[in-house]
Amino acid sequence: GEDVEQSLFLSVREGDSSVINCTYTDSSSTYLYWYKQEPGAGLQLLTYIFSNMDMKQDQRLTVLLNKKDKHLSLRIADTQTGDSAIYFCAEKRDTGGFKTIFGAGTRLFVKA
Amino acid sequence: GAVVSQHPSRVICKSGTSVKIECRSLDFQATTMFWYRQFPKQSLMLMATSNEGSKATYEQGVEKDKFLINHASLTLSTLTVTSAHPEDSSFYICSARDPGLAKGGTSDTQYFGPGTRLTVL
Secondary structure, three states: OOOEEEOOEEEEEOOOOEEEEEEEOOOOEEEEEEEEEOOOOOEEEEEEEEOOOOEEEEOOEEEEEEOOOOEEEEEEOOOOHHHOEEEEEEEEEEOOOEEEEEOOOEEEEEEO | OOOEEEEOOEEEEOOOOOEEEEEEEOOOOOOEEEEEEEOOOOOEEEEEEEEOOOOOEEOOOOOOOOEEEEEEEOOEEEEEEOOOOHHHOEEEEEEEEOOOOOOOOOOOOEEEOOOEEEEEO
16 A cells, blocks of 8 residues: 555544544545454445545545545544544546555544 | 455465365445455555456466466355465455445445455464
């Protein structure tokens, strides 16, 4: 994931909002995704945003996209202990084929 | 969202043996499946792209004779780790691309299996 960068760790208190940031480099990205991975499990698609959108809200999740700065963020409102997991940012590149590039993942730790 | 299963979820084998991992799309037909490897506290590393009815496309540095991929049907892809060694121990995750419009996703969304933990002794 050398072209998609995320901070590796975030710690918040239960009930606070969490904001996980991601930067990407390829302007041809068409879709950007957020996945959640719990320990020992596969990846669960949380949400996605199309590159011509700048915001998407889905219950407690808000995705913001700044295409000019190639910056994507995921905000989790009212963070719960069950939100503790690794969150991966990913971009789908339109290079004539289908290739998804993942960031290294941000480990979210929620303190009770 | 769409469901992808993997089997087995965990396998321990002796060095030199071969291990087969299955990846199935349960409620959609996947013309393309992907195999990833994940090291502890690291991101997913794409190993290969598996296309139904044709040869897999391997990423640079991945030995195709070591990691055999077969995509025999629209719902099943298998990864066989041949002559496994301790350095092959890892978490292997497959994903399947839903070519249609899956609920909760886009037509190009990948849905991931739960992963297979391989330990080679």
